[in-house]
Amino acid sequence: MSSGEDPNAMEGRLLEECMGADYKEVDLRLRKGNYQYDLAKGIASFQLEFRCPDVKDVVERLYGEGKTDDPQFVRKIQTILKKMEKNDVVRILPKKKPWELQRYALSSFKFIDVDKKPVVLATPEEMDHVRPRLNSASTGQQSPTPRRHIRANALLLLSMMVLSYSVVLWSLLQPTIQPIAFVPAFGIAVACSVLLGRQRGNSGKPG
Numbered sequence: 001m002s003s004g005e006d007p008n009a010m011e012g013r014l015l016e017e018c019m020g021a022d023y024k025e026v027d028l029r030l031r032k033g034n035y036q037y038d039l040a041k042g043i044a045s046f047q048l049e050f051r052c053p054d055v056k057d058v059v060e061r062l063y064g065e066g067k068t069d070d071p072q073f074v075r076k077i078q079t080i081l082k083k084m085e086k087n088d089v090v091r092i093l094p095k096k097k098p099w100e101l102q103r104y105a106l107s108s109f110k111f112i113d114v115d116k117k118p119v120v121l122a123t124p125e126e127m128d129h130v131r132p133r134l135n136s137a138s139t140g141q142q143s144p145t146p147r148r149h150i151r152a153n154a155l156l157l158l159s160m161m162v163l164s165y166s167v168v169l170w171s172l173l174q175p176t177i178q179p180i181a182f183v184p185a186f187g188i189a190v191a192c193s194v195l196l197g198r199q200r201g202n203s204g205k206p207g
Contacts, residue, residue, distance in 0.1 A: 014091075014105045015047050016134055019127050021108035023118060026087045030113040035080050037119070038062055040089060040111075043104050044121040048130055052093055054101035055081065157192045164189035 030037045042062045046053040053061075055078050056068045067073050081104060084090045089111065093103045109122040167185035171177050 010093075011047070011050050011052050011105075012134055014052065014093075015050060015130070018044075018047060018106050018109045019122070019131075019134075021110065023110045023112050024088060024108045025112040026089055027114050028084065028087045028089060029115060030089075030111055030117075030119040031115075035077070036084060036089070039077065039081060039084065040106060040119075041121055043090060043106050044109060047105060048122060048126055050130075050133070052103040052105045054103045056101060058104070154196060157196050161189050161192035161196065164192065 028036050030040060039058060039062070042058045043053060045061070046057065051057075055074055059067050059074060059077055063073075081090060081092075085092050085104075088107050091105045091107055093105055095102060106121065109120065109127070111119045111121075113119055164185045167181055168189060171182040171185065
């Protein structure tokens with residue numbers, strides 16, 4: 001995971017990975033009512049909101065705001081989350097800022113626990129509900145790339161055109177015009193001008 005990745009893009013990507021992941025066999029008991037299951041279910045609920053929670057976010061949602069002020073309880077939950085991370089149930093994510101708490105994400109929404117029981121943390125209906133927003137976010141992240149590519153091409157064509165016209169001008173200022181320099185430079189300059197005009201026209205069309 002790139003440390004320079006946009007946090008919103010990262011959370012969307014992690015959600016997409018969870019939704020696409022198959023059942024994972026883990027050496028943990030994920031039974032309703034135990035801490036591991038509750039924490040996994042709580043993290044899933046955050047991810048379906050395009051958020052990757054820290055330990056206090058999870059504690060507040062599952063056990064109430066008062067528990068976030070209990071350092072011993074928070075440390076206990078962190079220890080359980082660390083064990084879940086070692087068993088590839090959760091991932092510990094890079095901090096957005098050095099002083100912030102670590103954040104968590106699931107590796108999948110589907111597991112086979114130590115008792116060989118299937119555990120599903122997000123229903124098909126919940127995933128279908130967020131999929132349009134996920135697709136929209138993916139489209140939004142991809143759309144700037146062609147525009148950057150167009151600008152780079154335009155800059156290259158403009159540089160070539162200026163250089164070619166400079167050679168043409170230099171040739172015209174000489175006592176004797178050298179066709180070997182003048183003709184190719186003039187041709188390149190005209191071609192670049194035409195391509196720039198077409199590119200400008202295409203970039204103005206609605207996508």
